[in-house]
Amino acid sequence: MIKTLALPSKPSRLFGPNIEGLKRGKGYRVKMELSIAQPDDWHLHLRDGELLQTVVSHSAKQFGRAIIMPNLKPPVTTTTAAVAYYDSILKALPDNTDFTPLMTLYLTDKTTPQEIKLARESGVVYAVKLYPAGATTNSQDGVTDLFGKCVPALEEMINQNIPLLVHGEVTDPKVDIFDRERVFIETVLKPLIQKFPKLKVVMEHVTTMDAIKFVESCEEGSVAATVTPQHLLLNRNSLFQGGLQPHNYCLPVLKRETHRQAIVSAVTSGNKRFFLGTDSAPHERRTKESSCGCAGVFNAPVALSIYAKVFEEAGALDKLEAFTSFNGPDFYGLPRNTRKITLKKTPWKVPESYSYASGSIVPMSAGESLEWLPTFP
Ligand SMILES: NC(=O)N[C@@H](CC(=O)O)C(=O)O
Ligand SMILES: [Zn+2]
Ligand SMILES: [Zn+2]
DSSP, X not given: OEEEEEEESSOOTTTOTTOTTEEEOSSEEEEXXXXXXXXXEEEEOOOSHHHHHHHHHHHHTTOSEXXXXXXXXXXXXXXXXXXXXXXXXXXXXXXXXXXXXEEEEEXXXXXXXXXXXXXXXXXXXXXXXXXXXXXXXXXXXXXXXXXXXXXXXXXXXXXXXXXXXXXXXXXXXXXXXXXXXXXXXXXXXXXXXXXXXXXXXXXXXXXXXXXXXXXXXXXXXXXXXXXXXXXXXXXXXGGTTTSOOGGGOOXXXXXXXXXXXXXXXXXXXTOTTEEEOOOBOOOOHHHHSSTTOOOOBBOTTTHHHHHHHHHHHTTOGGGHHIIIIIHHHHHHTOOOOOOEEEEEOOOEXXXXXXXXXXXXXXXXXXXXXXXXXXXXX
């Protein structure tokens, strides 16, 4: 719901003459507020140890639930490991936070149908993640034989109605890095869906018009996609603007402007196949600002402000809530959140970095001014 409060133009004591977030209209100053059902994050990296402790509150205070990625070192390949990780996330939460981590298993060539059954029985595992081996951060132990060794696990996922979440890029070094998503769709995803039409699939962090077209062509409720703030806001120029920009480097890598526009059109059209997945992926500053920098953008503190900005610029604020708060739970067959949050059109400055005992992390849009500040009842 968009609330536009029309206030008398005369400066009042209550709001003051230069109150942030007021727009001056014809004799009125207009304050914009957006009240939406609490969003969930359907693709999140929380890491472990000190990093988990540092980042978890940023997500936990804004989102009701989040799908937690399993690409730890070592990866979360068993239900036992997923339950232990779930417990450590709950322990790291600040007091009085109502946040539910939805755990995932890291698919390998060795994942057994029995492990999939255990995952379902655990009540804490909601999905299985496919990383093609070598495609992205901590994917070394990922899948090398999807259509062979993984078949029994995939069949059991269909039986148990557990979705497969996909990092959709081929790893063949001969394929240009900007084409890896498109080639993955042709050579892996299309055959996968043909072979297993009953498998629920989420194509994570889509970055190309090819991915948009593909997801739109699939059956609603069967194939969906998550979309990150960076792939909605930035194109590949942002990697090189005034010099190399390591904090905008993630995988799949940012694409050209025409792809960004296709993603914006898709999510702002109200299509239920697309939903919020930040892919917030913190890396210690030194490992990003390095001669061989890690892939991943830490966007948890700014994600909601950026999604709202993109929808506002597309004239589609009325479609924001479905994207942030309805389409995800509807796809996963989970109830929508009943709590509300408010986004206020108030300028706020993104911190330059977040420090912890042994390092710091630089967020997306560090040092910039954003609007649509999330506030909580
Ligand atoms: N997106 C990224 O660039 N990095 C993610 C992994 C992933 O989601 O592919 C990470 O874990 O750092
Ligand atoms: Zn990925
Ligand atoms: Zn990710």
